[in-house]
Amino acid sequence: MNVGWRRAIWGATAALCVCALSVVSVRSQAAPPGAEMAETVFQNVQVLKGIPVDEFMDTMGMFAAATTKDCTGCHSPQVLTDSRDAFAVVTPMIQRARQMVVMMNTINRTYFGGETRVTCYTCHAAKDIPEWVPNLEIQYGTPPLPNPDTLRFVSFPDDADQVNELFASYIQALGGAQAVAGMTSLVARGTYSGWDTSRSPVPVEIFARAPGQMTTLVERTEGTNSYVFDGTNFWFAGVDAAVPNYTLTYTGGNLSGARVDSQVLVAPSLIQASYDSWQVSEDFVNDELVTILQGTKEGETPVNLFFNEAGLLVRLIRWADTSVGPVPTQFDFSDYRAVSGVQRPYRWVKSWTNNQATFVIEEYQMNAAVPDARFARPEPVALR
Template sequence: MGRVVCLVGIATANGQAAQQQRPQLAEEVFKNVQIIKGIPVDEFMDTMGMFAAATNMNCVDCHTSDSTESWENFAKETPLKQTARRMLLMVDAINKQNFKGVRSVTCYTCHHGDRRPKQIPSLVVQYSAPIEDPNEIDVFSNAGGLSADQIFAKYLQALGGAERLASLTSFVAKGTYSGYDTDQAKAAIEIYAKAPAQRTTIVHAPFGDSVRVYDGRAAWIASPDKPLPLIPLTGGNLEGAKIEAMVSFPTPIKQAFNQWRVTTTTIDDREVTVLQGTNPRQPPVNFYFDQSGLLVRLVRLADTAIGRVPTQIDYGDYREVSGVKLPFRWTATWTDGQSTTQLTEVQANVSIDAAKFGRPAPAPPPRTK
């Protein structure tokens, strides 16, 4: 979908403003924001993704056809933007009047991926086999199954064992990246990772270098195709950056959550074991393991102003590096697009300059084709 933006306009902040400690709020960055105010830019963009997922629409469906040519054009009024504002007020009133303000009803509740909510029951849906979504898990039943401790032990053993995992302290990887932001063209990618949970990725995209950093506590995106030259990650996005960094050095994952629940489901007709980790006041995170014990999927959620949005990462092509199995391919899917990373080489236990994990410099304007 490229840039998913609704109800917004021009990005007015510059690099100096992006360096402020407090994340900039949506109304400070975009023009014509009338309702969804008081949230950081990364959450605001996720909110736009929620609109897109709920209605199966993209940027130019809500905005003018020239919107993707410039961030300024997103400020223009359209009838659908005005309708969206009315719907936001309606949903907010429903939740306040019926659910004590808890966000129980969202855009997706009624739209369910359709531009217009359906009024007439579908006989095709009623009499067809239901579509099973392994990401939708409501019941955790593990009668007679493995415990969370046993599943983690099997996972670590499948990767090479605790001793070998402890010996892996860093790695540098190279490969290719392709996604919506590169128009599916393959771009070179570099990854720098250091235990226990530092990670930097640099995609050499056609529009310029896209940099993502998690330094162990804070995270940022510096990319020419974003509305700000430097975006600090907050909330679920910050927690997600932490979890994704920990997957490279997974021993501490078990201690990262207060509570674990276990169940099973299927992915592509293969049975997988699901561990769901929860912490107070945070969305749950699901880890999916195949029969060999390897992690094949991670699903995390981020709260937005109008509901939670998912990010799914599918891991595969595990190869041994210094006695430890690492995924050489993963596909990330979220409400703003999909991307695939394929590694071609990994160097283990190399010295990495600490500056690689520092806050990145603001991205320059995008390169023109």
């Protein structure tokens, strides 16, 4: 059964404004060449057809986040012991989840004009069985904090002067326009620890070149995970590949996200011009007042940049749109120190629905020669 509900108008943006909060759905641009559809790569795709493999894996992240089930909460435990083929094994929970996709699509098509307004998260909100009785503790207790990962829009109009000032103070806080312009490449070495490494630190190397290329190599004991953004394409190959011997081509918000990630690292002065417009808001991060700049661009999901009072970027949130709703990716940057006159973060935590990883940088090399070959499409890794 193919749920042919995907929006026909590619790249159109639709915002539903509910007070200061709103939800954006930007269906991914036409998938870049080399991005294969899930049903051609996996064995038993029944409802999530016609979407690229990275988007398919992001839907698994949404499923897990919404229901708080890990992969084996729905999939056969054979996935832990047998080959990755076991993900195709049908379980009662998988059948139930397939019904949920069909139900959700019907609701959105019938009542929300085909927008992905009701997602798995709308009902489940991090519970396997959604609530159905009001909770008086919540009604009369301290209201819960707003979810920082919801797409946020500001309640006041654009103020171009304020936006220019904020970007100028960011560049100033980094060390000034001249120092920032002098940064043409960098190499960072340190450690990575995530759920995929059972939280143990393993070596990580990052190579980046202005105006925006970035390769991250995570040296897992089982083999290397390579994430390569060559300025246009974003690929993944490694021991965490979705299927054996596979190089993944990222699409949509994962692809535009790689662009801003590389700019944050090596070309911060280019971020402002990479989006069509910016809006300003305020919030708190770790009890510190932050200014939020939200960048939007036709056909892309937005990016939110959180600057502290010193003008440094302390958080970045971006989204990848999937057929079951948007999933956030968040970076929390800290421990800024000067490297050749430019403040660089020595620590950041990257959180997304499939993983959370901490990067601790031990050494930066500014303007080291980084050969083109570092940004070549990574070769797939053979897996069992």
